[in-house]
Amino acid sequence: MMNESAPMSLGIGVPTSFLCDSFRLYGMIHPSRDPNQRPSTGVVMLNPGPTDRAGAHRFSIKLAERFAGMGYPTLRFDPRGTGESEGDWDPGFDGKPILNPYDEVERGVWIPDTHAAIEHLIQASGVSSVVLGGVCGGSITALLAGAEHPRVDGIFMIGNPVTLSRQTLTDVSMLPQQTLDGEFRRYVGKLLRPSAWMRLIGLRTDFRTLWGVLANRARLLLPGGRRGLERAPVEALSPPFARSFQTAVLHRKRLLFVYSTNDYHWHEFQEYFLSTRSEIERRAFELSCIADANHNLTEERWQEELYGILLPWQRATASRGATQ
Amino acid sequence: MPRVRSSRRASAGVSVFVGRGRGRSEEQIVFAPSGRELYGLLYKPQGPCLGGLVVCAPDGEERMWSQRMLVHAARVLADHGLLVLRFDYRGQGESSGNYEETSVRTRIEDIGAALALLRNRVDGAPVFLLGARLGGTLALRASANDPHGIGVALWEPVLDTAAYVQELLRVNISTQMMMFKKVLRNRTQLADAIAAGEKVSVNGFDLCRPFVEELDHLNPVRCLAQSSGRRLLLLSPSSKYEGTSSEEVLRLEFPVFWKEPKNYYGSLPALEDATLAWIRRSTPSVGSTPGSPSGRTGTARGGIIG
Numbered sequence: 006m007m008n009e010s011a012p013m014s015l016g017i018g019v020p021t022s023f024l025c026d027s028f029r030l031y032g033m034i035h036p037s038r039d040p041n042q043r044p045s046t047g048v049v050m051l052n053p054g055p056t057d058r059a060g061a062h063r064f065s066i067k068l069a070e071r072f073a074g075m076g077y078p079t080l081r082f083d084p085r086g087t088g089e090s091e092g093d094w095d096p097g098f099d100g101k102p103i104l105n106p107y108d109e110v111e112r113g114v115w116i117p118d119t120h121a122a123i124e125h126l127i128q129a130s131g132v133s134s135v136v137l138g139g140v141c142g143g144s145i146t147a148l149l150a151g152a153e154h155p156r157v158d159g160i161f162m163i164g165n166p167v168t169l170s171r172q173t174l175t176d177v178s179m180l181p182q183q184t185l186d187g188e189f190r191r192y193v194g195k196l197l198r199p200s201a202w203m204r205l206i207g208l209r210t211d212f213r214t215l216w217g218v219l220a221n222r223a224r225l226l227l228p229g230g231r232r233g234l235e236r237a238p239v240e241a242l243s244p245p246f247a248r249s250f251q252t253a254v255l256h257r258k259r260l261l262f263v264y265s266t267n268d269y270h271w272h273e274f275q276e277y278f279l280s281t282r283s284e285i286e287r288r289a290f291e292l293s294c295i296a297d298a299n300h301n302l303t304e305e306r307w308q309e310e311l312y313g314i315l316l317p318w319q320r321a322t323a324s325r326g327a328t329q
Numbered sequence: 330m331p332r333v334r335s336s337r338r339a340s341a342g343v344s345v346f347v348g349r350g351r352g353r354s355e356e357q358i359v360f361a362p363s364g365r366e367l368y369g370l371l372y373k374p375q376g377p378c379l380g381g382l383v384v385c386a387p388d389g390e391e392r393m394w395s396q397r398m399l400v401h402a403a404r405v406l407a408d409h410g411l412l413v414l415r416f417d418y419r420g421q422g423e424s425s426g427n428y429e430e431t432s433v434r435t436r437i438e439d440i441g442a443a444l445a446l447l448r449n450r451v452d453g454a455p456v457f458l459l460g461a462r463l464g465g466t467l468a469l470r471a472s473a474n475d476p477h478g479i480g481v482a483l484w485e486p487v488l489d490t491a492a493y494v495q496e497l498l499r500v501n502i503s504t505q506m507m508m509f510k511k512v513l514r515n516r517t518q519l520a521d522a523i524a525a526g527e528k529v530s531v532n533g534f535d536l537c538r539p540f541v542e543e544l545d546h547l548n549p550v551r552c553l554a555q556s557s558g559r560r561l562l563l564l565s566p567s568s569k570y571e572g573t574s575s576e577e578v579l580r581l582e583f584p585v586f587w588k589e590p591k592n593y594y595g596s597l598p599a600l601e602d603a604t605l606a607w608i609r610r611s612t613p614s615v616g617s618t619p620g621s622p623s624g625r626t627g628t629a630r631g632g633i634i635g
Contacts, residue, residue, distance in 0.1 A: 015420075015425060015426060016366075016425050017359060017366045017368055017423060017424065018423070019369070020355065020357035020358075020359065020423075021357075027380060028346070028348075029355070031357060031370070033423060050345075055397070055424075055593065056393050056394070056396070056397075057393060057396050057397070059393070059422050059531070061390070061393065061533060062390070062532060062533025062534055063421070063422070063428075063533075064533065066423070085344050085346050086345075086595075088396065088397065088400070089370055089396075089400055091344040091348060092347070092348050093346065093347055093348045093401070093595050093596075094345060094346060094347075094593065094595055095344075095346065095347055096347070098345070098593050098595070098597055099594055099596075100584075100592050100593070100594065101592060101593060101595065102591065102592055102593070103590050103591060103592060103593045105593060109345055137603050155621055194510075265514060267507060267508070281514060281521045297508055297514055299504065299507055299508070301532065301533065302533075303504060303530060303532050303533035304504075304530060304533075305530070
């Protein structure tokens with residue numbers, strides 16, 4: 006009988022490490038806690054970005070414990086240059102925008118590490134296939150690394166960026182319209198706040214964003230403005246994401262997208278990706294939303310909602326993998 | 330294993346990393362004082378062990394943002410002959426337990442357990458504590474119980490724990506603003522809720538009464554004034570702490586390593602160098618490894634100690 010109940014207290018995994026391109030990568034395996042079956046499917050969880058394998062508020066550990074409780078051995082690991090693992094980002098990254106390493110992640114810099122992790126989990130736990138997934142940078146790494154990998158049955162993507170963040174976040178005009186509308190409302194709300202005016206007078210306001218948001222609003226007021234501002238979504242979509250999505254569909258991977266509605270990645274997903282998918286493409290993936298949640302799902306009830314979406318999907322994916 | 334094609338970009342991307350295969354000796358460990366399981370990583374020197382050092386990490390979300398830089402520091406210090414132990418307090422990182430069940434007392438117990446483990450491995454060589462942010466404050470408090478008069482290096486320690494708690498509560502208010510577009514409970518109300526036994530989430534880390542109450546009573550400045558061992562305080566120029574004659578205080582420029590950064594930093598060379606120099610003054614053999622007359626291996630400051 007699988008045990009999907011929440012662990013009373015987070016346990017510790019089994020420390021593990023493996024080599025990839027001669028970098029030693031450190032991680033944790035959460036072995037299956039279901040004594041009644043020999044697991045055939047495991048889970049590899051990917052890091053959200055250049056932070057460690059525990060994830061924000063240890064969310065990756067919470068999730069791994071749930072998977073292990075259901076009978077799926079789960080590996081979390083630090084890819085090169087992050088957490089405890091070997092390798093350092095080139096010194097040229099130091100002191101430069103954090104978006105630079107994120108950009109590398111969104112272009113697939115950790116694909117080799119993920120492939121090594123899949124191999125390691127298979128060898129260590131005896132599973133024959135895996136599900137890949139993660140939050141934000143972890144989700145895009147999962148898609149890029151798993152799209153055509155023969156051992157990958159499914160990919161879950163939580164808060165997945167569909168654009169290249171370095172491009173979107175440094176050019177206000179590339180932000181989705183929903184996000185720009187939200188920013189405009191936020192500025193309006195600040196009009197009566199003395200502290201906001203003090204920031205403006207003290208030149209501490211983010212003038213680039215303010216100007217971009219106001220310019221967008223001005224254009225909207227022009228006749229046909231909203232239509233005129235509509236960008237061709239293909240321009241905004243991340244090429245590695247678009248390519249890997251097509252590849253994953255072609256290879257019949259099970260795909261799950263989960264978004265928090267208070268996350269600008271959700272706005273991007275709707276405007277640049279969902280709105281342009283054909284009916285056939287829409288049937289190739291599952292999509293769930295968590296209302297009002299933020300990017301990191303910091304509240305317990307949002308996390309519970311995610312478990313309610315993700316764990317049944319995981320079970321279905323593993324069942325399909327076992328029958329193939 | 331079936332062959333898998335890697336994308337062109339991915340193989341190109343590997344070149345953004347350096348420090349390949351340095352062949353360090355590192356060991357993941359799980360130690361279990363009084364039934365709780367704590368996770369740590371030991372960084373071993375290549376030559377003889379000249380001393381030991383326990384790294385006390387910042388707390389909660391600050392741990393996550395600073396971790397990589399503390400890993401780098403641990404490797405640099407091990408390169409200079411120290412056996413270094415980085416570990417996670419219970420309820421944090423990779424250690425067992427839930428954050429909301431922990432307190433200042435449990436963190437100090439965990440530091441004590443880490444110290445005991447390290448002392449067993451250094452064969453009588455001197456041992457130091459290095460604490461960052463609240464980890465520094467906790468290290469200071471833990472050292473007060475230490476019969477050996479242990480030396481403590483503090484990196485931008487939390488010296489005003491009441492203000493620290495207020496900062497944490499401010500994070501909860503930001504989340505309220507995002508969720509409800511207004512503040513439902515201000516900081517006073519949140520503090521009252523904690524005092525009444527409620528959990529208050531700070532970016533997913535639940536603050537609870539024992540931890541907050543014990544923080545209130547910690548009084549790090551008094552701890553500093555009463556301490557007898559050697560103390561090194563590395564503070565940012567904006568720190569208001571004046572210092573006393575009993576400790577060494579250095580004001581240095583370094584990035585805000587404990588918060589979500591706008592710019593990437595993989596190491597804190599100014600803090601690493603100052604700490605190493607301070608350790609070397611009490612243990613001259615540390616850092617005098619052949620081929621590194623400056624006491625720093627690898628390339629220039631901020632370079633790769635991969």
